[in-house]
Amino acid sequence: MKIFLDTAIRDEIRRMAALGIVDGVTTNPTLLKAADAPYHEVIADICKMVPGPISAEVLAEDWEGMVREGRELSAIAPNVIVKIPMTPDGMRAVSVLKSAEIDTNVTLVFSANQALLAAKAGARFVSPFVGRLDDAGHDGMDVVEEILEVYANYDFTTEVLVASVRHPQHVVQAALMGADVATVPTGVLALMFCHPLTDVGIQRFLDDWKAVRKE
Numbered sequence: 001m002k003i004f005l006d007t008a009i010r011d012e013i014r015r016m017a018a019l020g021i022v023d024g025v026t027t028n029p030t031l032l033k034a035a036d037a038p039y040h041e042v043i044a045d046i047c048k049m050v051p052g053p054i055s056a057e058v059l060a061e062d063w064e065g066m067v068r069e070g071r072e073l074s075a076i077a078p079n080v081i082v083k084i085p086m087t088p089d090g091m092r093a094v095s096v097l098k099s100a101e102i103d104t105n106v107t108l109v110f111s112a113n114q115a116l117l118a119a120k121a122g123a124r125f126v127s128p129f130v131g132r133l134d135d136a137g138h139d140g141m142d143v144v145e146e147i148l149e150v151y152a153n154y155d156f157t158t159e160v161l162v163a164s165v166r167h168p169q170h171v172v173q174a175a176l177m178g179a180d181v182a183t184v185p186t187g188v189l190a191l192m193f194c195h196p197l198t199d200v201g202i203q204r205f206l207d208d209w210k211a212v213r214k215e
Contacts, residue, residue, distance in 0.1 A: 001175045004053070004161070004183035008035040010045055017050050024125075025165065026054035026082065026183040028107070029059065040076055047077035055125070057083035058093075066093035074102045081105045081124060086114045091121040098122035103177045105161065106201045112146040119158040120150060125181065131164035139172045140164070148177055168192045 002023035005016055008031040012020045016022050043056045050074050054077070058069040070082040070093060082097060083105045084090045094104045098121070105125035106118035110133055118126045128147060130140025147160055159180035165171060168191050174182045184192075 001179060002052075002181045003171075003189070004055075004181055005050075005189065006021050006030045006031070006165070006183040006185050008042055008046070009186070010035065010042065010049070013046055013049050016186060016189060017122075021189075023053075023182070024054060024183075025050050026055040026083075026105070026161075028057050040073075043073065043080065047079050051079060053081045053105075053125075054079050055081045055083045055104070055107075057107065058085075061089065063089040063092040063096070064193055066090060067096050070097045070102055070104070073102070083107045083127075084123075086110075086118065094121040094123050094153055096120065107163070109147075111143060112150050114134070115147040115158075115160075116150055119154075119156040123158050125159050125161045125184075127161045127163040129164035130162055130170055131166040133164075134166070141170070141177070144174065144179055145177055148179065 003021060003022040004026050005012060005013055005022050006026050008027040009080055013025060030043055032039055047054050056073045058066045058071050061065045066084055073082050074080050077179060081103045084094050084106050086106050097104055103124040105127055106123040107127045109115050109126050109128045115126045129142050130144060131139035133143055144162055161181040161183055162174040162179045163183050165184045165188055171182045171184060
């Protein structure tokens with residue numbers, strides 16, 4: 001399973017990318033606001049740091065505007081993936097951009113029906129928001145499982161990108177289900193390294209080595 005970093009903070013991306021575990025990056029208008037720099041400049045910098053897919057979201061609500069913005073974003077770098085919202089206009093934009101060989105990531109997906117439409121429109125990625133579904137009293141990972149089953153039934157090539165990840169267990173569940181990608185905030189990725197027994201083991205080795213050196 002590929003791991004994308006869900007942030008637009010360039011220092012965070014640079015630090016995590018250096019570990020050799022980041023396959024791509026997802027951004028959105030909220031994350032880009034936190035980056036406190038011009039939108040296209042941030043996307044261009046991220047594309048240089050991470051050679052994998054970098055999702056950048058359109059802001060238009062009509063399909064013509066989405067297509068126009070999508071073309072502008074894709075011109076920044078060859079690894080830009082244009083994020084498009086799950087709306088009728090959005091799916092029309094996905095179809096038009098696909099015909100222009102521009103890859104898209106359909107965002108704000110909350111059901112298998114929506115994911116089915118995104119795949120039929122030609123999206124490269126579909127992003128079910130598991131954390132927001134959990135917040136609304138649903139099981140977000142159940143929706144991911146449904147999407148994976150639907151896609152397998154019809155050999156869709158659209159990749160399932162598990163988004164709105166809130167904790168490491170979401171990542172484990174996504175991997176067990178066979179999701180193609182999990183996009184995780186920096187804090188969640190940092191927690192994936194942690195286990196108390198690892199800390200205990202390291203300390204024990206250090207203590208034993210100190211004892212040996214004293215002999």
